[in-house]
Amino acid sequence: MIRKAVDWRTVRQWTVKFEVHQPMKHLPYPDIVVEEVQQTPEYLVDGRLRKLGGGQLSITIGGRGKLKAGGKVYDLLPGMAFLHNHFDPEVCYYYPEDFSGDWRFLWIAFYNAEDIVESVNKRYGYVFNLPLDRGVTKLLASYRGYRGAMQVLTPLSGCRLIMDVITGLGDSFEKKLIENPQSVLVADSQRYVLENIGRDIGVDDLAAEFKVSREHLSRVFRDQTGVSPREYIARIKMRLACDLLLQTSLNCKEIAERVGYHDHSSFSRAFKNMLGTSPRVLRENGYRPDI
Numbered sequence: 064m065i066r067k068a069v070d071w072r073t074v075r076q077w078t079v080k081f082e083v084h085q086p087m088k089h090l091p092y093p094d095i096v097v098e099e100v101q102q103t104p105e106y107l108v109d110g111r112l113r114k115l116g117g118g119q120l121s122i123t124i125g126g127r128g129k130l131k132a133g134g135k136v137y138d139l140l141p142g143m144a145f146l147h148n149h150f151d152p153e154v155c156y157y158y159p160e161d162f163s164g165d166w167r168f169l170w171i172a173f174y175n176a177e178d179i180v181e182s183v184n185k186r187y188g189y190v191f192n193l194p195l196d197r198g199v200t201k202l203l204a205s206y207r208g209y210r211g212a213m214q215v216l217t218p219l220s221g222c223r224l225i226m227d228v229i230t231g232l233g234d235s236f237e238k239k240l241i242e243n244p245q246s247v248l249v250a251d252s253q254r255y256v257l258e259n260i261g262r263d264i265g266v267d268d269l270a271a272e273f274k275v276s277r278e279h280l281s282r283v284f285r286d287q288t289g290v291s292p293r294e295y296i297a298r299i300k301m302r303l304a305c306d307l308l309l310q311t312s313l314n315c316k317e318i319a320e321r322v323g324y325h326d327h328s329s330f331s332r333a334f335k336n337m338l339g340t341s342p343r344v345l346r347e348n349g350y351r352p353d354i
Contacts, residue, residue, distance in 0.1 A: 077210035125167035
């Protein structure tokens with residue numbers, strides 16, 4: 064909640080509202096972009112007491128704010144952004160009591176992205192560092208030229224705007240993740256599995272190929288992907304097996320050999336253990352489960 068009623072007309076420097084014609088049920092769409100200035104410690108917004116749906120991204124462009132989120136407290140300095148759902152009980156942001164200047168920030172509110180925002184918060188946290196002269200910040204600041212006007216969007220263009228905003232948060236840190244040695248090892252291992260899918264390969268083969276211990280590979284792989292190398296190999300083999308069953312006339316013995324099983328019965332057992340049905344039944348049903 065806000066500690067004291069604030070006349071939004073006095074704190075909002077400019078606003079741009081969006082009108083999305085016939086928004087689609089499962090596509091996110093924007094509501095409003097605002098540049099706001101807060102100057103008083105009485106300003107506080109607490110997610111535990113909000114009933115407003117939708118989500119919001121806020122970017123500090125001047126001064127300093129405060130954020131409590133996920134059990135941590137952050138100083139919101141210029142270039143720092145936070146993403147959250149309005150009703151998230153973990154989120155509270157406010158004007159710092161030890162600050163006397165203007166806290167200036169850009170924010171965009173949107174709907175139909177609650178699950179996306181929650182997933183991003185769980186994996187990457189609430190706070191992101193963004194450049195002030197490009198990317199998401201520049202995109203939101205560009206709406207200053209439309210201040211006071213209504214922007215009419217189609218459902219797809221509205222969805223594209225919100226997804227550009229959310230995906231733009233990951234440009235800096237995801238590049239670091241992709242380039243770190245652990246991620247390179249996992250990516251190389253995945254590539255090796257795909258290129259050798261017709262062989263009977265195991266975790267020991269991967270470890271030997273990249274000259275690391277089985278234990279190190281397994282730990283890094285699970286940290287990066289959420290599954291073990293053994294589970295990943297089995298899943299990739301069974302995905303290919305399903306595609307061959309549904310898209311070709313190869314028999315089960317031939318398919319087993321294509322995915323690195325030289326024993327047809329072992330292939331059938333592994334297939335049923337993972338998918339809960341036999342290769343023959345899956346082919347008859349004509350449907351591949353999500354694995």
